[in-house]
Amino acid sequence: MPISEILLNFFFYLFAATAVGGGAAVAFSRNIVRSAFALLAVLFSVAAMYAFARADFIVAAQILIYVGGILVLIIFAVMLTHKITDVKVSNESSPGLASACACVCLFVLLILTFVYAHPWERGAKPTPATMPAAEGRPPLAVDLSMTQGDGRTGAPAGATVLDGFARLHVATRAPLKGVSAARFRIQRYAPDASKKSGTWKEHRPDDPKKLLVKVADDGEEGRSALIDLERLPEGRYRWGVRFEDEAGETGWAEFGARGEGLEADFIAEKGLTKALGRAFMGPYLLAFEVVSVLLLAALVGAAYLARKEVKE
Amino acid sequence: MTDYLFSRHPLENFLVISAALFVLGVYTIITRRNAVSILMGVELVLNAANVNFVAFSQYMPGAGIHGSMFSIFVILLAAAEAAVALAIVIGIYQNFGRVDVDQADLMKE
Numbered sequence: 001m002p003i004s005e006i007l008l009n010f011f012f013y014l015f016a017a018t019a020v021g022g023g024a025a026v027a028f029s030r031n032i033v034r035s036a037f038a039l040l041a042v043l044f045s046v047a048a049m050y051a052f053a054r055a056d057f058i059v060a061a062q063i064l065i066y067v068g069g070i071l072v073l074i075i076f077a078v079m080l081t082h083k084i085t086d087v088k089v090s091n092e093s094s095p096g097l098a099s100a101c102a103c104v105c106l107f108v109l110l111i112l113t114f115v116y117a118h119p120w121e122r123g124a125k126p127t128p129a130t131m132p133a134a135e136g137r138p139p140l141a142v143d144l145s146m147t148q149g150d151g152r153t154g155a156p157a158g159a160t161v162l163d164g165f166a167r168l169h170v171a172t173r174a175p176l177k178g179v180s181a182a183r184f185r186i187q188r189y190a191p192d193a194s195k196k197s198g199t200w201k202e203h204r205p206d207d208p209k210k211l212l213v214k215v216a217d218d219g220e221e222g223r224s225a226l227i228d229l230e231r232l233p234e235g236r237y238r239w240g241v242r243f244e245d246e247a248g249e250t251g252w253a254e255f256g257a258r259g260e261g262l263e264a265d266f267i268a269e270k271g272l273t274k275a276l277g278r279a280f281m282g283p284y285l286l287a288f289e290v291v292s293v294l295l296l297a298a299l300v301g302a303a304y305l306a307r308k309e310v311k312e
Numbered sequence: 313m314t315d316y317l318f319s320r321h322p323l324e325n326f327l328v329i330s331a332a333l334f335v336l337g338v339y340t341i342i343t344r345r346n347a348v349s350i351l352m353g354v355e356l357v358l359n360a361a362n363v364n365f366v367a368f369s370q371y372m373p374g375a376g377i378h379g380s381m382f383s384i385f386v387i388l389l390a391a392a393e394a395a396v397a398l399a400i401v402i403g404i405y406q407n408f409g410r411v412d413v414d415q416a417d418l419m420k421e
Binding site for chain 1: 317318319320322324325326327328329331332333334335336337338339340342343346348349351352353355356359362363366367368369370371372373377380381383384385387388389390391392393394395396398399400401402403405410411
């Protein structure tokens with residue numbers, strides 16, 4: 001495992017432990033001031049979680065709004081409603097054996113769903129293409145299916161590859177004789193400095209032999225080839241595949257059209273902040289305006305509720 | 313062991329952490345008597361939901377930015393909710409002298 005991956009995991013689990021430990025302190029501490037400051041640790045660690053998910057804008061929003069706004073409000077309310085000296089009675093909790101049991105059951109249920117059921121996973125949708133005719137071979141119809149996320153979640157061939165694992169599976173539509181090997185070609189989109197355009201550059205893995213794979217005979221269903229690509233850098237890719245053996249080779253079948261998954265591509269090339277800005281001023285404009293009116297109403301309402309009663 | 317690391321399964325790692333935060337938040341909400349503590353539990357639950365939104369938005373192939381978008385709206389609504397809830401808490405404190413939710417049982421004095 002490279003040192004960068006070790007560091008990534010170390011810091012992720014460090015922040016994860018802070019988040020869960022802080023959450024436990026919020027839930028179990030008998031001192032409400034300690035609970036409030038543990039919530040500070042939780043909110044900062046959750047901001048770090050967003051950073052690990054490469055959601056930069058949300059990190060900033062979390063720190064500005066949650067830590068800078070909501071938490072200050074909470075600490076303010078704690079200080080206003082309690083004498084700071086009598087911390088002992090400030091954070092009673094009802095005896096919670098039943099509630100603790102319910103929470104543990106809920107946690108186990110959630111973990112079982114996440115780790116074993118994967119209800120969000122879906123299979124890959126094959127993308128069709130044609131291998132051009134070459135050296136006496138007729139043109140050949142083939143399908144490519146791509147999965148990501150350790151080879152479980154399907155994606156269209158033109159979708160942005162996430163930093164991690166991708167598996168390509170190529171299958172012919174008809175039974176076929178006489179080919180034993182398939183060669184893959186990987187091209188990565190490299191935007192130029194202005195990010196307005198770019199070029200497709202050949203991506204070579206550490207071991208070039210990996211691109212040549214054996215073809216499996218599926219009998220009546222045809223022939224298929226499978227390639228696992230581990231830790232591809234995030235970006236847009238074009239895939240090519242051809243069959244080759246001693247008798248010769250076919251033409252390249254090309255996958256990964258430009259039109260598919262455009263929004264995801266925009267994020268990969270221009271960053272999340274720019275994509276969010278476009279969405280706020282585009283499809284989410286109405287929701288944005290409604291939320292701004294709601295914030296104004298909440299502000300007025302909070303000021304009205306919290307003001308001192310004027311006795312007539 | 314290495315199969316379960318964050319760098320191999322980022323989505324599942326996020327989901328487990330958010331499940332832990334969610335359950336701790338729910339526990340806080342149902343056991344506390346202090347209104348401000350209950351509000352802290354609500355913040356924990358909202359943060360857990362937000363972690364899920366962002367993780368799915370970033371780690372599902374072709375998911376787009378809708379999850380990230382939603383998490384920003386959740387943060388904004390949490391701000392509005394906290395402001396109004398704390399104003400109510402202060403109102404209860406002025407009327408009852410304490411902020412325990414099982415004692416504030418009058419709509420009007």
